[in-house]
Amino acid sequence: MNYLVNLALGLIFSLIFGRILIPILKNLHAGQSIREDGPQSHMIKSGTPTIGGLIFLSSAIMTTLLTRNFKVSVLMILFSTLAFGAVGFIDDYIKVVMKRNLGLRAYQKLLLQIIAAIILIVYQYNSKNMGTDLYIPFLKDYRSIGLFYIPFIIFVIVGTVNSVNLTDGLDGLSTSVTIICLLFFNVVSVKFQRYEIATFCIVLAGALIGFLFFNKYPAKVFMGDTGSLALGGAISAIALLLNVPLILPIAGGIYFIETLSVIIQVLSFKTRGKRVFLMSPLHHHFEQKGWHEKKIVAVFSLVELILCVISYLILF
Template identity: 50%
Template sequence: MKVIIIFFPLVTAFFITLILGPVTIPFLKRLKFGQHIREQGPKRHLTKAGTPTMGGIIIILSLILTSFFFGKYNKDLILILGITLGFGLIGFIDDFLKIALKRALGLRANQKIICQLILATLLVYYGTLYLEKDISLKIPFSGFLVNLGVYFIPFSVFVIIGTVNSVNLTDGLDGLLAGITVIISSAYTFIGVINQNYNLVIFSSALTGAAVGFLVFNRYPAQVFMGDTGSLAIGGALASMAVLTKTQLYLPVFGFIFVLETLSVILQVISYRFFGKRIFKMSPLHHHFELMGWSEPAVVFLFWCITLISVTIGLISYFYI
């Protein structure tokens, strides 16, 4: 039964993505939803200008179809899908404004954060009901539990918004985020199986299958980019799974590469603003490696390996410490 509940959603999502890709990519091309490449970025990326973006629609549709087919409209599954779709919708609007309407900045920063706050608060509020008031979180590498009490909701909201935006920052190289998603969502599938949370298993295995399928079109050289539509949706999906498994404190471990990418941006800004010097050749971190002469596939493979190691360490800590 466990094998079936993992295998069938994964394979179904994979093949749905494979079917949707050849239909969606030409459609995005006809709409001229091509990626705009910043001139300040690595020069080799200029050749990617015009590559269809907003391909995250493929992942979202695959998730919806697979989850509803196997999950039988379970309320927990609907919540995760709703949050994922909500964050994906924010990304879609942002992409649409930037690409279709040629508004350079897309949604304003305050508009994004308000929408994200609403979704994150809804997720955490439901999470407290789902957890039946047990809001203790396990501290990684310690075995200790911490009850945050009244701070549980603001802390979790902070983690969710931080995760979503860190994931968004990481989506900068062909196949990078899709591959990382495969690894982390596989970890949540394992957690779901061990904890007998089969709604989580259905969703996480479907996300794994959709991400693997998307890699067929998104690997170097990419035929399509997921855009903010996909990256924000994936961030919402990972955050949702963390809240419903009480692993908010493990997200920085599982997504260690997200932490590195975000820190590189923060440190770069602080260093340049206060000292007039750059720590990295360019941020986020993946661009730094590119400007050091690494090929794009080499950087992607390195970051996948780092994620595999951090996820393995996180799972060992979760189950055995």
Template identity: 50%
Template sequence: MVDFFLYFGIALLVALFLGPVIIPQLKKMKFGQAIREEGPEAHLSKSGTPTMGGLIFIVAFMTPSLIFLDIENSLVQLLWFSVLGFGAIGFTDDYLKVVKKHNLGLKARQKIVLQLIVGIIISVIAYGNSSETWVPFLDAPVDLGLFFIPFIIFISVGFNNAVNLTDGIDGLAASVTSVVALFFASVSFEMGQFQLAAINLSMVGALVGYLKFNWYPARVFMGDTGSLALGGYVVGMAIVLKMPLILVLTGIVYVLETLSVMIQVVVYKRTGKRVFKMSPIHHHFELSGWHEKKVVYVFTGITFVGSLVGYVILL
């Protein structure tokens, strides 16, 4: 039996160790975050806070697997490629932002093209393992055949950007995703996939350790390096477990964040009016008077409820 607490503990300790090592180096290299002028005014004081802190939990997450797991396992390789592939796109984006000292980085078209490339590779690898996927309320998985490939590409790119949108408040993306990781760990255990359960607990430990430095007021931001890597983890694990559709429930916050942006853009273009004070929706609640920590607590609670509903449906 896999020692789950060992995976969690090692990832936690590595994250706690790396924080005081990496953050001063990011400051020394002046890898500070530029804050969007059109964002909440209260965020302007955060300008210069070190970014690319996602490296902390990425390394911490991978360490237990490097020590104990068979990394030649195709499922582990798929997950790692998803994390590192999308994370590399985020790293490139962050690097360009830091070098240019403004909040641009990769152009939207460039980022989408790179995400599509990673998504295509993931879909082909996954298709080579199985083209089946779990559908709620059905007793057996459904074989999507060749449709599986475009379906996985859509899920990969869509949810990768959705997780990225969630990273806009201190501790939000890490807190929400730690609950998602706990959900995946529970499902993996129920399925008898004990190694996958251990990997998910590694992510929980890595994010808990990272939150020591990212909780309000944050000493470091994960940057696109971290948020896109987290998105890669979420979609990669959902694909490995053959249940990407469950992300609609356990990833309900990611969905709401994305929908708020889409609704805001469509309505504004058609009517010139805004539905929300600002999108993504976490900024709407900020401007409505909610403290950042309250937003994190509520959104994490919503994720827990969505995950619980998904878990009950699976059972």
């Protein structure tokens, strides 16, 4: 029952903060700029308020305070969520409020993300909860990878954060996929008896369900890099602290499929001069084939749900 209460609190606070923050974002003229090389159907979205990630982040913080879920592991997940969200906020603020198109440079973003990842790794290295041992899904046991742990986890965290960012390209897509992913990690946390992490997962899922009210098609607000990088920080930190980052390519399969589509597109164009997809990331490919945004979100969410069920069966 507590999980339902936490879910409801996260949802309600998002609905409240959405009503407050969206008008403020409009007054700041924090409107989304649409790339000219993107789908032409997106041009009508130009000017829609962005930086909406502040809505569900505020909700998650408020609900965490109310539920007094202050265990160190939760505070570290919250740190990761807010640290990566802060990187996204700086980038969003420079681009949409200060009207400087470049925002943060790629190397600045990457450096800040690596610093945040290292802080997480230092915590986990000294943690009593299995430390740096990784849970191997098919073996259903823990193994150490020694010195490879640090570069591997940096790669996993930074890769996940930017994969979630790439997925945020349609109204409600990243929000819907992440809700399913968080519910999966809630179940995994309970299975591992990490109830404090399970509570945070359900709180953030509730906050996203509330945010989806504003973010579903046609979106009244976008989460921006503030939201997408924050969600990537949350998902990667949760997987790390549960010692199951190896399941992320499956449990977060939609994120990685989207990223893979971009990599394939770039490599194919540079080596063969041909494109594999009509447009990347993958959701834009289906848009170009005539799929409506709502259909893409529904299908991708269903695929994510199936991947999470498969992940559970692999883990346990």
